[in-house]
Each structure stands twice: as C-alpha cells, then as structure tokens.
Amino acid sequence: MQTKTRWIALAALGAAALGAQAQTVRIANQGDALSMDPHSLNESLQLSVDGNVYEPLVxxxxDLSLAPILATSWKQTSPTVWRFELRKNVQFHDGKPFTADDVLFSFxxxxxxxxxxxxxxxxxxEVRKVNDHAIEIETKSPFPILPDVISLVYIMSKKWCEENQATRPVDRRKGIENAASFRANGTGPYRLRERQPNVRTTFVRNGAYxxxxDGNAQEVIFTPIGNDATRVAALLSGEVDVMEPVPVQDIDRVNGSPNAKVMVGPELRTIFLGMDQSRNELLYSSVKGKNPFKDKRVRQAFYQAIDIDGIQKTVMRGASKPTGLMVGPGINGFDANLNKRLPYDPEGAKKLLADAGYPGGFEVTMNCPNxxxxxxxxxxxxxAANLARIGVKINLAAETKGTYFPKILRRDTSFYMLGWTPGTYDAHxxxxxxxxxxxxxxxxxxxLGSYCSQKLDQLTRQIQSETDKAKRSAMIQEAFKVHSDDIGHLPLHQQSLAWGVAKKVDMVQLADNFMPFKWITVKK
Structure with missing residues (x-):
C-alpha cells in the first residue's frame, strides 16, 4: 500500500506540473496547514502558510527585524499605551477597504x-480606534516588546467574517469548522484560489497588493507528502521545486543530484517533552490513585534516562543541538551559561524512581506526532527505549498532527512532545x-501539563514590564533557573532546518522556519 500511495502522490504532482508555467512554484511539506483560519492554531506551519494571505500590523x-506591514509606524505615547498608524489604500482580496475596525475586530x-x-x-x-487609520493599544502594564508580540496576529476583514458566519475562530480541540477554515480573505501578497485539505492548496499572486x-512566483501549489521517500523522489524528479524537511539521511543524496540542493541552517525551535503535573491521577498510566509526575524525583528520573547524545547521533545524524533550556540561541534571553543538561545516568534514574516509590517502574502513554x-x-x-531501561514502559501513541494537536491541546494527555519557536524571538x-x-x-x-510555579509567574510578569535590559536579563535567567531546578519540562534539542530546493529557485530561509512566497524567485 505504501508503494501505491507514493505513485498516487507523484501522479497527482505530475498532473499539476503539466499545466505549470515557468513561474509556478510547487512546494511539498510532510504535513498540511490544518486550517486557513489564522487564529485557530498557533502552529508555525499553519501561520507560515496563512501568513502569505493574511498580514499583521508589524x-x-x-533578517527577522521588525517591519511595517499594515501599520506604517508605531510609538509609545505612555508606558502602557502604543499608537499605530495604519496603512492607507489597502484592500482585502474581496475589494473591501482595510480600516481600524478590522484591527479592533481581529484583536x-x-x-x-x-x-x-x-x-x-x-x-x-483595550484596543481603541482613533480614526479609520489609527489605533491605540493599551496594555495592562508596561509592555516594551508589544510590537514583537503582535507580529503573528493576522488581521481579518470584519465584514467578511460577519457575512460568512466566521466571527469566532474554529476550535481545533472540538473539531469545529466554519467558512474561515477553507476560505480566506486577507490583504497579503497571495490569494487563496483552491483549498483541498491534505491534498493540495493553491495560491495566486495578488495583483492589487x-x-x-520581490519574487516572481505567480502561482504556488502547496502539497502535503507525508512519506519521506516520496517527498525526496518528488524533488529529485522535478515534480516539486521546494520540499521540507529533507530527511537527515538524504541530505548528501539531494546535494549530489544535478538539479537540487539542500538549504541547511539553525532553527529557533526547541523540541521538548511535557508531563501532566496537574491531575491527581494520570489519565493514561498503570499508577492508580496518584500522579507520579507530581514528584520531582520521577521527572528527574525521566530526564536522566534520556540519552540525548545518542538521539543526536543515531536519530538526528548530527542535525540537532541538545539543550537544557526551553529556548535556544537566537532568542533574546538565551544564556549559554545556563544551557547545561543534567547528565545521562540510567542507574541514577533507577534510584530516583525507587526513592519515589516506583522501584519496578510503571506504564504511561506517550503522545507524539509523526x-x-x-x-x-x-x-x-x-x-521509549531509553525509559524501558529504567523500568518505565511507554505505550507510544504516534499520530498525524491533524488529530495529535487537537488531542494534546485539550490536555487529553499524560506525557507528550511539543516544539516551540517563540514568535516574538524573546524568552518572555x-x-x-x-x-x-x-x-x-x-x-x-x-x-499542557500545567506545571506551576508562583515564583516563575511573578518573574514573568516583571520581565514583561522591565525596560532596563540588564535587570530584565537577570530576571529571565532567574526564571529559567526556577524552571530547570523544578524540572518543569524535559528539553531535548533544537533541530536544524533542511529545505530541499531546485537549483532554478532562489528563496530566503528564515530561522523561524517560515516560508514567505513573496521572496521566492524562479530563475529563467
């Protein structure tokens, strides 16, 4: 069946290629954007794809520095008030004018x-309208990084949402959909022409942008191809022009091909594991009547049982950087002096489990995307193999992100994987x-595991308002130390970016793994 699936995927891409013009760019990803609604899922792939249709104020x-988009300028008029001047003569794709009312509605x-x-x-x-082309944002306390924070808040048309019964975002946790799930009406450089979830999504250049x-792509066809081998084959055969991620074991093969190359770079995303520390009894565990993850010794045992260097070598083939923090290099507030992992120590982990009352280990389900x-x-x-060595039996539940994210976002999990790129590029x-x-x-x-520390919460609020950089950095370091000492989560690594790109295509690789179509050029 897998071979048949590969041929079906390649045949579909081939059919699309027959009608492709020189400035059509065909992009394949291992997964799909789960919705066209820009407020429904805070996931970088979805925000990257939707960000070609919808735009933020900033x-x-x-180089990832701030850029004026739907706001032409901004300034603080008081410690808690920011004024944004809005761009004039901007239209949504349906021809409706962009005004302050759309900003207030979207926020x-x-x-x-x-x-x-x-x-x-x-x-x-509060978000207040000054006039049709100016707004004020008042924050609850001084918030010096507000423009950075709202750079992923995309603006939707108030009238369009009202006309299409989409005034609220869809709830991915409940599987609810509405018109904004499948249709889109932004101000961005590309319009949505066709949406076939998990099959193909087609975008066309917005002639009224x-x-x-900067780029010359007139049409972009985005196709999810989950199978690694099929995705690589599509790139090498010319069926697609861009694909990601390139499996680490195939990087040399792609680079050795005549028509494609691999763009490799560091990514700001940190991959980590989380544990339910809230419930009195885990949903999916052999332990009844109590929650082992509430015990720091159990969390530490899990941490020290993970052979992160082995994972880097054998699973990631060197394309990762083990970390002891929840943010990595490139994020404001990252401190290399704090980035120290607890040592890999299976015997010590066994003792910690025994001291916590689990000398024989226990069973727990681990949720994971594939x-x-x-x-x-x-x-x-x-x-799972590492934890088996200390007596912990992992029941691994790996599934497509289309069902994975709704499940864990409902907190219907005991032990899970998540990756996070701070959209503000700041530790806050x-x-x-x-x-x-x-x-x-x-x-x-x-x-999602409801780790909780009053000290960390207090520091987070202070970090948000602090304008003195030295004081703010010291607070960030203190907050990270609190979290590390508590073993609030189990940080694993920062993965590397690997995009497969046809040699006829020029594009910009951003460390947040966003892929703006407006910077893609097909060379003639």
Whole structure:
C-alpha cells in the first residue's frame, strides 16, 4: 500500500506540473496547514502558510527585524499605551477597504472562544480606534516588546467574517469548522484560489497588493507528502521545486543530484517533552490513585534516562543541538551559561524512581506526532527505549498532527512532545505560553501539563514590564533557573532546518522556519 500511495502522490504532482508555467512554484511539506483560519492554531506551519494571505500590523524583514506591514509606524505615547498608524489604500482580496475596525475586530477575535492565539494578546487591556487609520493599544502594564508580540496576529476583514458566519475562530480541540477554515480573505501578497485539505492548496499572486513583491512566483501549489521517500523522489524528479524537511539521511543524496540542493541552517525551535503535573491521577498510566509526575524525583528520573547524545547521533545524524533550556540561541534571553543538561545516568534514574516509590517502574502513554517535527516519531521511539531501561514502559501513541494537536491541546494527555519557536524571538514568549500557570486568558495556554510555579509567574510578569535590559536579563535567567531546578519540562534539542530546493529557485530561509512566497524567485 505504501508503494501505491507514493505513485498516487507523484501522479497527482505530475498532473499539476503539466499545466505549470515557468513561474509556478510547487512546494511539498510532510504535513498540511490544518486550517486557513489564522487564529485557530498557533502552529508555525499553519501561520507560515496563512501568513502569505493574511498580514499583521508589524511583521518581519529577511533578517527577522521588525517591519511595517499594515501599520506604517508605531510609538509609545505612555508606558502602557502604543499608537499605530495604519496603512492607507489597502484592500482585502474581496475589494473591501482595510480600516481600524478590522484591527479592533481581529484583536478581539484572538481572545474569543476557540482561539489558539490568546497568549499573544492576553496582556492587552483595550484596543481603541482613533480614526479609520489609527489605533491605540493599551496594555495592562508596561509592555516594551508589544510590537514583537503582535507580529503573528493576522488581521481579518470584519465584514467578511460577519457575512460568512466566521466571527469566532474554529476550535481545533472540538473539531469545529466554519467558512474561515477553507476560505480566506486577507490583504497579503497571495490569494487563496483552491483549498483541498491534505491534498493540495493553491495560491495566486495578488495583483492589487499594496506593497512590493520581490519574487516572481505567480502561482504556488502547496502539497502535503507525508512519506519521506516520496517527498525526496518528488524533488529529485522535478515534480516539486521546494520540499521540507529533507530527511537527515538524504541530505548528501539531494546535494549530489544535478538539479537540487539542500538549504541547511539553525532553527529557533526547541523540541521538548511535557508531563501532566496537574491531575491527581494520570489519565493514561498503570499508577492508580496518584500522579507520579507530581514528584520531582520521577521527572528527574525521566530526564536522566534520556540519552540525548545518542538521539543526536543515531536519530538526528548530527542535525540537532541538545539543550537544557526551553529556548535556544537566537532568542533574546538565551544564556549559554545556563544551557547545561543534567547528565545521562540510567542507574541514577533507577534510584530516583525507587526513592519515589516506583522501584519496578510503571506504564504511561506517550503522545507524539509523526509528521510535524524532524524525525519526531523516531525520537519518541528512542525515548521509549531509553525509559524501558529504567523500568518505565511507554505505550507510544504516534499520530498525524491533524488529530495529535487537537488531542494534546485539550490536555487529553499524560506525557507528550511539543516544539516551540517563540514568535516574538524573546524568552518572555516561552515563559508566558509554555511555563506560566495556565489561566483562561491565554497565559500558559501551551503549558499542557500545567506545571506551576508562583515564583516563575511573578518573574514573568516583571520581565514583561522591565525596560532596563540588564535587570530584565537577570530576571529571565532567574526564571529559567526556577524552571530547570523544578524540572518543569524535559528539553531535548533544537533541530536544524533542511529545505530541499531546485537549483532554478532562489528563496530566503528564515530561522523561524517560515516560508514567505513573496521572496521566492524562479530563475529563467
């Protein structure tokens, strides 16, 4: 069946290629964007794909510095108030004008039920309209990095959402869909022409775009190909022009081919494991009546049982950088002096388990995606094998991200994998979204195991408001030390980017793994 699936995928791509013009770019990824709704899932692939159609007030340049997009300028008018001047003469793809009303609507939509973007706007007190082309954002406390924080808050048309009964984002946890799941109406450089979930999504250049489009791609066809071998074969045969990720074992093969190359670079994403530390009894474990993950000794035993150097060598083939922190190099607040892992020590881990009352270990289910991160399922298999050596039996549940993310976002998990790139490129994002105690406003929204430390929460609030860089850095270091000492999560590594690109294509590789179509050029 696998061989048949490969041929079907290649045949579909071949059919699309027959009608392709010189400036059509065909992109393959191991997974699909799960929705066209830009507020429904805070996942980098979805935000990357949707970000070609929708735009934020403040975006990013090729060097990841801040860039004016739908806002032409911004300034603080008081410690808690920012004024944004909005770009004039901008139209949504349906011809409706972009105004301040759309900004107010979109920011409110990110806080609505079902939104996965609450952690980006949870500290905003109010968004006010000054006039049709100016707004003010008032924060609950001084927030010096606000422009960075809202760089992934995409603006939707208020009227379009109202007309299409899409005023609230879809809730991926409940499997609910609406018109915004399959259709799109942004201000961006590309329009959505066709959406076939898990099959093909086609974008066309927006001829009425307000800004400059550096690249020459007129049409972009995005196709999910989950099978690694099929994805590589499609690139080498010319059926696709860009694919990612390139399996680490195939990098040399692609580089040795006549028509393709691999763009390799560091990624800002950190891969880690989380544990349910909230429930009194785990949902999926042989331990009844109590939760072993509430005991730091158990968390430490799991940590020290993982042979991260072995995973780097055998699973990742060197294409990863083991880490002891929840953020990596390139993120503001990363401190190499703190980036020290506990030693790999299976015998010590066994003793920790015994001291915690589990001399024979226990069983627990581990949830893992198999099409989201580089070698994600293989990493989980390696972790399961490591834990087996200390008596812990892992029941591995690996599945496609289409069902994986809704499950873990419901917190329907006891032990899980997640990857995180701070969208602000600042440590506060990871602290606020991943490590702070969860509330119903968006704080700790992706702290899916509900690790909680009042000291870390206090520091996170102070970090948000502190304007003195030295003091702020010291607070970030203290917060990370609190989390590391508690073993709040199990950090694994930062993976490397590996994009397969036809030699006729020029593009920009960003360390956040976003892929703006406007910077893709097909050479003639």
């Amino acid at each position: 975006g990013r340049n090729k 409110a939509r990110t806080q609505a039920e079902g939104s996965d973007m609450k952690s980006y706007t949870n500290d905003i007190k 307000w800004g400059k489009i 099409d989201r991160y580089v070698n994600d399922a293989r990493i989980c298999q390696a972790v 994002n990871a602290l606020n979204a991943l490590m702070a105690c969860p509330d119903d406003k968006g704080t700790g929204q992706f702290n």
